[in-house]
Amino acid sequence: MTNDRRxxxxxxxxxxxxxxxxxxxxxxxxxxxxxxxxxRGAELVVFPETALTTFFPRYWMSDEEATERFFETxxxxxxxxxxxxVARQLSVGFYLGYAEATPEGRRFNTAILVDxxxxxxxxxxxxxxxxxxxxxxxxxxxxxxxxYFEVGDLGIPVFEAFNTRVGMCLCNDRRWPETWRVMALQxxxxxxxxxxxxxxxxxxxxxxxxxxHTHLVSLQAAAYQNGMWIGAAAKCGFEDGFHMxxxxxxxxxxxxxxxxxxxxxxxxxxxxxxxSWGENIRNHVFNFAKHRRPENYRLITExxxxxEPLKPAA
Ligand code: CDV
Numbered sequence: 001m002t003n004d005r006r007x008x009x010x011x012x013x014x015x016x017x018x019x020x021x022x023x024x025x026x027x028x029x030x031x032x033x034x035x036x037x038x039x040r041g042a043e044l045v046v047f048p049e050t051a052l053t054t055f056f057p058r059y060w061m062s063d064e065e066a067t068e069r070f071f072e073t074x075x076x077x078x079x080x081x082x083x084x085x086v087a088r089q090l091s092v093g094f095y096l097g098y099a100e101a102t103p104e105g106r107r108f109n110t111a112i113l114v115d116x117x118x119x120x121x122x123x124x125x126x127x128x129x130x131x132x133x134x135x136x137x138x139x140x141x142x143x144x145x146x147x148y149f150e151v152g153d154l155g156i157p158v159f160e161a162f163n164t165r166v167g168m169c170l171c172n173d174r175r176w177p178e179t180w181r182v183m184a185l186q187x188x189x190x191x192x193x194x195x196x197x198x199x200x201x202x203x204x205x206x207x208x209x210x211x212x213h214t215h216l217v218s219l220q221a222a223a224y225q226n227g228m229w230i231g232a233a234a235k236c237g238f239e240d241g242f243h244m245x246x247x248x249x250x251x252x253x254x255x256x257x258x259x260x261x262x263x264x265x266x267x268x269x270x271x272x273x274x275x276s277w278g279e280n281i282r283n284h285v286f287n288f289a290k291h292r293r294p295e296n297y298r299l300i301t302e303x304x305x306x307x308e309p310l311k312p313a314a
Contacts, residue, residue, distance in 0.1 A: 010037030015265035048194035088118030125152030184226035227281030237264035253278035
């Protein structure tokens, strides 16, 4: 028997943001989806990674040009203020991914959590940065996250908000079990993320149908193995001719998908989630306090890459 603790959760998928699109026009799209989410009962709306611009790491340019064109130096800014204002008016919070330039000149792939009063209550900076930093001249497009962003320096925090505990991550982080386990060890009941996943990959050979499969299987396994809800928002479709997968989802702690986008356009999906549903898993099969054996897991923090087998205990 579980309690009934509800949260209205919306995931606001975005269709393409092209190079020519202004911040103003993008924020207007976000505001419209925030309104739709609120009208359907959402208390929290999840937007994608780099929601305010095109997924610019596909383009080679100087760091100065990238910063000037695609990074935010303040949040809220004049362009994003309407989102915060409408959030406060409608009493609906949101998660927003954007490229952050700090006053010290550091750059991160960042997500914020904004509460129902329009106040920023959490920040995460992406840790698992995929791609490369060199110019792959022969490649059809680049994936320059390692050039434009530093590795996040805020850890994997969990925030007390929305009457629950919320963990945040971004895109590639979702493929790493460590991300979710660190959230779950802080008793997160909900993990949220935005993503930009190109349908073709210049780094390893994964055909388009597997791109969707590995996306979903990562989220479903993470939800089940950590007894958490997960909400994941895509930016998708053809951005100036470069295709990215959709497949925005809300996943239950049972690993079942309770809502999934149908399009590759702006689309809001919604579920009135019962936050207690993870308790059955966290109290039994994945009762961490009872069953985890961290003394056997030390390689997870000692080694980055795979190495030789450990010597068997005598
Ligand atoms: N933006 C991303 O982190 N994208 C990666 C791609 C490069 C594989 C992802 O994991 O979807």
